[in-house]
Amino acid sequence: MIGVVTLTTDFGLADSYVGIMKGVILGIAPGAQIVDITHQVRPQHVQQGAYIVQSFAPYFPPGSIHIAVVDPGVGSARRAVALSTPEASFVGPDNGVFTYVWRDGLARWGVEQCVAVELTEARFWLPHVSATFHGRDVFAPVAAHLACGVPLNQFGPRIPGLAEVELDEPAAEKDGSLSGRVIHVDHFGNCIMNITREHLTGFDTETLRVEVAGQRVTGLARTFADASSGTLIALFGSDKRLELAMRNGNAAAALGVDIGERVRVMR
């Protein structure tokens, strides 16, 4: 059976760009199960794309193939790459959009089981490659050939590493607090931070204070329904990161914050 191919892009939904990629995939791999993750990564926001890719990959069946196209450098000298871990394969531009999944893969399985190749074998691309739409001309056909069982090493030479985006890891401050950032704002206005449970080891979750945009929340809630309507809460969200939320409201709008906003967690 031909497997799952997912799509994560900044193409939006009003054009035919995404549909075109699907047509190309189905022409090469007729039975492929194509899944849209999102096409609303902020235009050319590679860092947000990297966060998104890492957020869903663990929930797909082994062997799934994930295309990510957030590609401001299309047509320039930036490389095109494919990588594979024991969990999944990934296809896209080498601009940092795979930073998280690559690092996570190396940490989890080691360098022996994480392979990256530069896409150089033009026989797996569309016959004519444009300078502006490698999603259609390179990434979709490569992913489709992967789905058909072509081994990764056929697509080009192995490369030792990938381009990475700055990951904005939280920093321990001298006063014992932790300073971090908002890395994603979701549809409900929940503000997701670059802070995981591990980062908060040693903090008391009942008394810690989260400070953002002049507002302060004390203690962590367990779920949205724990708070009264309109109250700002902090909790570990479904991807195990710290997030700010507002019951029956939009925390990002209420706070006036967006991706990049500084956050501080105090003991």
Added chain:
Amino acid sequence: MIGVVTLTTDFGLADSYVGIMKGVILGIAPGAQIVDITHQVRPQHVQQGAYIVQSFAPYFPPGSIHIAVVDPGVGSARRAVALSTPEASFVGPDNGVFTYVWRDGLARWGVEQCVAVELTEARFWLPHVSATFHGRDVFAPVAAHLACGVPLNQFGPRIPGLAEVELDEPAAEKDGSLSGRVIHVDHFGNCIMNITREHLTGFDTETLRVEVAGQRVTGLARTFADASSGTLIALFGSDKRLELAMRNGNAAAALGVDIGERVRVMR
């Protein structure tokens, strides 16, 4: 063959939440045919979700499985449920989102053929259940197991009834008029009301008057093209409910009305 699983949520399309649910489904039921209905139910608007679920279910092949996640009470004491009628199965929170399909099912097939269970059998869930994302941890895996043929009674004990939202049925007034409400505004600005043909038995469709937001429409049109551009019309729409529309325009915007607006139909 593994069947159809549909998704109706208020998750929006900018995050990976919907994609994650699809990954979970495909991990359990690899050949499932997943169909998005909409992910733009207004955030936590259970009543609108209930309307949407009822609007599409009759058009799917028998045996389809419909997941609905509009779930402000996730992580609280609200139950998780699955139900089945001779037509379809439904999986989601027990908060009223299935009010219409449950009542319709009971009315059409009787209590013997409409079964609801509380989801209590954790072996059909993801191993770790979060407090904030039961769509991923409970509803998607249960729907996938249903699609694989696990019988409904395996998922938990039968329950006699479901939580229901207030349905806002139209009311007959003393003066012979009918008062109702707008229950959905669609992409074109058409305002769909809680009024069906049955409610207007005895009204003359050529002379009745529909009054909303200080505007009055006399008589019902048959289709949008019956009116001149920019004219407000009333007609029975594609789901057999009364709706207000504007040819080549947006009735909701022109009238300044939204879900909840009061409507009156006079003889």
Added chain:
Amino acid sequence: MIGVVTLTTDFGLADSYVGIMKGVILGIAPGAQIVDITHQVRPQHVQQGAYIVQSFAPYFPPGSIHIAVVDPGVGSARRAVALSTPEASFVGPDNGVFTYVWRDGLARWGVEQCVAVELTEARFWLPHVSATFHGRDVFAPVAAHLACGVPLNQFGPRIPGLAEVELDEPAAEKDGSLSGRVIHVDHFGNCIMNITREHLTGFDTETLRVEVAGQRVTGLARTFADASSGTLIALFGSDKRLELAMRNGNAAAALGVDIGERVRVMR
């Protein structure tokens, strides 16, 4: 194997209209591979729909079936049609939405291999046809029966031609310049014009000037990355039409232009 059915509509994504069409298709053609192209054609903008349909069709595998529903005249006397070329079949209203693909088909394969029929055989429709939603009642079931292998001539009598929208071809001016128009603005704000390479035969791509909304660009770039951030450029885009773009910006917003805007290319 049952083939690919694509959907292009102006229905938006907030209602269940698109989901309903998919349910109808899957009820008739259970294994159909349904692909969304876009549901965000501007409401009732047939010309934009015609551009979109033509933009993706060549990238799908032969035999694919494309439904297009941008249908302001639903319920009126406008015909319903299906057409086929050696490449694909198309199903929708006869209002011009197939203008480009029909002309392209005739130009490429000749009248012998391009067949259009009026949809008159009600046995391939839903039992009840509403006056407002032929996407559900006529086009989806016809496309599904086509996907199951019913020959085109079963759906109704052959017709010699189709309704067409005005195509807004660019015009050669007396001073040797070419005047055209913006026919699509994409998610990135790129302004796509009705001007192809053929129209610019004899122009020097290094010295030509593109004038729009009082701004002038000299010479054509090869890709977005060729320009510095915020600079307006002109280039042949991925569908081989001339487009205006802004590196790391939104050309349409910066210029204040939209579909229909006049453009001039000077030698």
